[in-house]
Amino acid sequence: MRLAILSDIHGNLVALEAALADIASVGEVDLTWCLGDLAAFGSRPAECVQRIRALADADEGKRFKVIGGNTDRYLVTGERMPVKPYPESLEALQKTAAMLRLLNNGLLWGMDQLTFEDYEFLRKRLGHELSKSIESYGTVIGYHAVPGNDETMLLPDTSDEVARDLLLDAEGCLGVGGHIHRQYDRDLGNWRIVNVGSVGMSFDAPGYAQWGLFTFEGDQVQVDLRQVPYDVDAFVRDLYQVGHPAPEWAEARFRQK
Numbered sequence: 001m002r003l004a005i006l007s008d009i010h011g012n013l014v015a016l017e018a019a020l021a022d023i024a025s026v027g028e029v030d031l032t033w034c035l036g037d038l039a040a041f042g043s044r045p046a047e048c049v050q051r052i053r054a055l056a057d058a059d060e061g062k063r064f065k066v067i068g069g070n071t072d073r074y075l076v077t078g079e080r081m082p083v084k085p086y087p088e089s090l091e092a093l094q095k096t097a098a099m100l101r102l103l104n105n106g107l108l109w110g111m112d113q114l115t116f117e118d119y120e121f122l123r124k125r126l127g128h129e130l131s132k133s134i135e136s137y138g139t140v141i142g143y144h145a146v147p148g149n150d151e152t153m154l155l156p157d158t159s160d161e162v163a164r165d166l167l168l169d170a171e172g173c174l175g176v177g178g179h180i181h182r183q184y185d186r187d188l189g190n191w192r193i194v195n196v197g198s199v200g201m202s203f204d205a206p207g208y209a210q211w212g213l214f215t216f217e218g219d220q221v222q223v224d225l226r227q228v229p230y231d232v233d234a235f236v237r238d239l240y241q242v243g244h245p246a247p248e249w250a251e252a253r254f255r256q257k
Helices: 013-025 045-058 070-077 090-113 116-123 160-166 232-241 247-255
Strands: 002-006 031-034 064-066 130-134 138-142 174-177 183-187 192-196 208-217 220-229
Touching: 002 013, 013 045, 013 208, 013 220, 013 232, 031 045, 045 064, 045 090, 045 116, 070 090, 070 116, 090 247, 174 208, 183 220, 192 208, 192 220, 232 247
Parallel strands: 002 031, 031 064, 138 174, 174 192
Antiparallel strands: 002 208, 130 138, 183 192, 208 220
């Protein structure tokens, strides 16, 4: 049994195509999961949704399954990410306002690019999680950030105690997420937790499209956290060509400058 998992595309079609080509290169995969954040902030939000839609629709979602992430929720509902409350100076207030303006403009522009079919595709996947029982191994679960919450940060250095608490109400032995744009593989004793990183906006390997390949044999799983380079310059040029509302900001985010 081979399971491919990708997450956090963020409207970066160049990186998505690189990741999909890498998935195709490893041979037959039985099941693919996409853990959300398909569209927001990159140059090609609609095209990324449509690419994933086509893969999911190809076999009616039997072998390619998709859930939503927090930025998909922002696009669908108009909600916005929480920020640190109560800036302690005028300078901090102005920085917060500037950041929120950039984020909001990026989200509104992304929403304008979506067709109603794209919007409906995202809407129907909000709040969903994935689960697969694998014979001899146990149950694997997939979520965007943590089970039951698409916003909470489960970081590489989150304490074991807190990490176990975040998985307390879930059932399984292997949990896989995205959201933080960093790859890791941790053993918590009763859980193994893996983050597959980000296809489109990696924080720990900028310029690389990240995903994970999970190969199950008997009661064991081999985890291959993959990173494939993509043409960042082509992506940045596209930001300017499509009229992105904040191309300099987006370039800095995607390059992690």
